[in-house]
Amino acid sequence: MTKNPRAVLRSLLDAALQAVAPDRAVHRHVQVQDNLLHIDNRTYNLDDYDRILVTGAGKGAAPMAAALEQLLGERITQGAVCVKYGHTVPLRRITLYEAAHPVPDAAGEAAARRMLELAASATGRDLVLCVLTGGASALTPALADGICLAHWQAATQRLLACGATIHEINAIRKHVSVFGGGRLAAAASPATLVALIISDVVGDDLDVIASGPTSPDSSTYEMCLGILDRYGLRHSMPAAITRRLEEGAAGRVPETPAQGDAAFDRVHNVLVANNRQALEAAAQEAARQGYTPRILTSTMTGEAREKAKELVTAARQLCAGEPLSGPVCLLAGGETTVTITGAGLGGRNQEMALAGAMHLQDCNNITMLCAGTDGSDGPTDAAGGFACAATLNAARCCGLDAGACLADNNSYVFLEKTGNLLKTGPTLTNVMDMALLLVECPDAA
Numbered sequence: 001m002t003k004n005p006r007a008v009l010r011s012l013l014d015a016a017l018q019a020v021a022p023d024r025a026v027h028r029h030v031q032v033q034d035n036l037l038h039i040d041n042r043t044y045n046l047d048d049y050d051r052i053l054v055t056g057a058g059k060g061a062a063p064m065a066a067a068l069e070q071l072l073g074e075r076i077t078q079g080a081v082c083v084k085y086g087h088t089v090p091l092r093r094i095t096l097y098e099a100a101h102p103v104p105d106a107a108g109e110a111a112a113r114r115m116l117e118l119a120a121s122a123t124g125r126d127l128v129l130c131v132l133t134g135g136a137s138a139l140t141p142a143l144a145d146g147i148c149l150a151h152w153q154a155a156t157q158r159l160l161a162c163g164a165t166i167h168e169i170n171a172i173r174k175h176v177s178v179f180g181g182g183r184l185a186a187a188a189s190p191a192t193l194v195a196l197i198i199s200d201v202v203g204d205d206l207d208v209i210a211s212g213p214t215s216p217d218s219s220t221y222e223m224c225l226g227i228l229d230r231y232g233l234r235h236s237m238p239a240a241i242t243r244r245l246e247e248g249a250a251g252r253v254p255e256t257p258a259q260g261d262a263a264f265d266r267v268h269n270v271l272v273a274n275n276r277q278a279l280e281a282a283a284q285e286a287a288r289q290g291y292t293p294r295i296l297t298s299t300m301t302g303e304a305r306e307k308a309k310e311l312v313t314a315a316r317q318l319c320a321g322e323p324l325s326g327p328v329c330l331l332a333g334g335e336t337t338v339t340i341t342g343a344g345l346g347g348r349n350q351e352m353a354l355a356g357a358m359h360l361q362d363c364n365n366i367t368m369l370c371a372g373t374d375g376s377d378g379p380t381d382a383a384g385g386f387a388c389a390a391t392l393n394a395a396r397c398c399g400l401d402a403g404a405c406l407a408d409n410n411s412y413v414f415l416e417k418t419g420n421l422l423k424t425g426p427t428l429t430n431v432m433d434m435a436l437l438l439v440e441c442p443d444a445a
């Protein structure tokens with residue numbers, strides 16, 4: 001029986017999501033045996049600590065906290081973790097806060113302050129565990145003196161729309177909020193701190209994921225000013241924010257702690273899941289279903305529509321040479337960008353699917369799925385979308401022009417009306433985006 005390519009793609013995505021599920025990621029790296037806590041190759045004797053405190057934030061932080069509760073139970077003294085609204089799981093000992101993402105709100109600010117307070121209460125005889133996943137930066141806006149939430153909300157909107165990379169956006173976040181940029185670790189020092197981290201950043205840079213609350217910071221106030229200038233934002237930012245960065249660059253505000261700072265002497269950062277693991281799990285599942293998997297990259301960046309074209313071209317080239325000896329699955333991971341010029345609704349993955357459809361119209365043996373692993377792509381309720389040769393025809397039948405939709409960044413409507421939208425709901429994990437293409441042998445398609 002021929003398989004339905006969409007069902008296959010969906011099953012590959014499910015396999016990927018399972019492999020990077022936050023609770024499983026924690027259990028892979030953390031074990032408790034009697035009074036010993038093993039985290040990778042380090043062992044912590046729980047009898048050496050007066051208290052175990054848990055902090056953390058991110059879209060997938062709740063299941064990570066739940067896994068710690070499962071492992072450590074009553075030994076956890078108390079905890080505070082902040083997630084995006086709705087991204088909750090029941091917790092017994094750790095208090096879960098919910099806050100707004102991607103534009104922060106007062107609930108996030110209160111949660112970040114609570115976590116800093118908890119960390120600051122830790123002594124050299126306490127163990128602080130921290131769970132971090134993507135989304136944490138927006139959820140922890142503990143703003144520096146003189147900056148109010150309304151200013152930071154306006155600044156965040158501008159930063160998200162200007163085309164800046166996550167490295168650039170987070171450099172500014174780290175110098176405006178006193179939670180990121182190693183400041184959670186500094187607050188917890190001299191306690192022992194272990195952070196369990198799921199990466200949603202290309203290159204897995206620990207000081208960028210979640211704005212690196214437990215990592216030495218490699219960015220500076222000076223660099224932040226350079227970023228504002230690069231995007232022409234220095235004079236359109238709320239004045240309090242530019243002033244803070246200028247004061248910092250002039251040495252009048254302490255710099256974030258960098259590599260070598262004593263705040264990190266007892267800090268261990270452990271990466272527990274990333275995009276590569278998700279791709280490998282999807283590749284394995286593809287092989288199990290008879291496809292030859294080829295992982296093209298786990299560091300895909302660039303304009304979403306361009307990347308869609310490149311992936312479709314790679315898939316088409318497979319069919320251009322010798323006849324395929326069997327079906328192939330191409331896999332790519334990373335995080336593209338969209339320079340928004342239109343007024344439509346969509347996300348990076350939906351825009352990739354729409355652009356992919358425009359290059360697939362005469363090619364009935366290729367099916368593509370582009371999805372955000374967190375289940376929410378852009379400001380929409382969709383995770384991404386599918387594309388295949390039939391997509392453009394379906395669009396024509398409902399009076400939609402693909403080029404016009406792309407020009408207006410209106411991929412959501414295009415995919416919804418053509419029946420190509422993928423909705424998963426929040427997956428409670430976050431390892432960036434995945435693009436999966438099935439290339440069937442032409443005669444079998």
Ligand SMILES: Nc1ncnc2c1ncn2[C@@H]1O[C@H](COP(=O)(O)OP(=O)(O)OP(=O)(O)O)[C@@H](O)[C@H]1O
Binds near residue numbers: 343345346372377
């Ligand atoms: N109409 C649109 N079409 C395409 N992309 C859009 C549109 N509107 C917003 N976006 C993109 O959506 C992105 C934000 O979406 P999302 O919240 O999924 O990001 P994220 O990177 O997953 O968040 P985080 O890293 O904080 O978890 C921005 O990069 C923005 O360019």
Ligand SMILES: O=C(O)[C@H](O)CO
Binds near residue numbers: 137166170200201209
């Ligand atoms: O929260 C953030 O900063 C982004 O998701 C990157 O980790």
